[in-house]
Amino acid sequence: MRSAVITANLAKGKAIRLASEVLAFLERAGVDVALEDCLARELRRPELGVRLEEARADFLIVIGGDGTVLRACLRLSDNRPLVLAVNAGGRGFLTTVEADEAIRALEACLSGSYSVEERMRVSAYVDGERLPDALNEVCLTCRVPAKLFRARVYKGGQLIMALEGDGLIIATPTGSTAYSLSCGGPVVDPGLRCLLLTPICPIRPRWPLVLPPDAEVRVEVLRAREPVAVVDGQVVFDLAVGSVVRARASDQPLRFVVLEPRFYEKLAGRW
Secondary structure, three states: OOEEEEEOOOOOOEEEEEEHHHHHHHHOOOOOEEHHEEEEEEOOOOEEEEEEEOOOEEEEEEEOHHHHHHHHOOOOOOOOEEEEEEEEOOOOOOOOOOOOHHHHHHHHHHHHHOOOEEEEEEEEEEOOEEEEEEOEEEEEEEOOOOOOOOEEEOOOOEEEEEEEEEEEEEEEEOOHHHHHHHHHOOOOOOOOEEEEEEEEEEOOOOOEEEEEEOOEEEEEEEEEOOOOEEEOOOOHHHHHHOOOEEEEEEOOEEEEEOOOOOOOHHHHHHH
């Protein structure tokens, strides 16, 4: 680790305090450190402030919960930095290190004695315009709750689903434990590469589908009131009746630093 940028959930005092400790540790170790601009102001170190979109570092250190991880990863300009996600929230399914392990994880990063988990993302296009790559999911639905979303879904050129319901989730294995799971989708090991299609409250039975990573999904919006595409629950893009959404596995996965795998431990112990 020669350079790092730190971001944190400013709504959590625990995350801010931990960010201060991490900054002090890295500065003592001689690492070139930057802070997301809002965190830099909070810690009264404005000279270290940088926008995440413009950050160029070996490591992105995210301190918070799942929402903080998703927000930060959506703002990366590329997939170059390794992501060290420290849990200072509750569920923490996307985080790989607990708060009391943060310094030990940093020591591992400095010495190179850590493992890396690669997480697939989804690339989606709306009428040819590319959306930010999603770590969890792209959700197609209506801006107005409980309004009918009707669409045809294709794998390549083959019709695989005629959907009437609240919408459709196009998820990654990482996102299988998020909104997709709440809608009846399967839990998928995050080490796999595949696309999940999970209908949201369909009028007629429509089963979730797991597609191979080389599949291209095409969704034609037939009827909807104020249809939207929501990326990782963070960014909303307007659609229209007649819009075509294409999705596939991104060629830019993210890489997370891990001390030890804990996916199944969290799955078994937290629900």
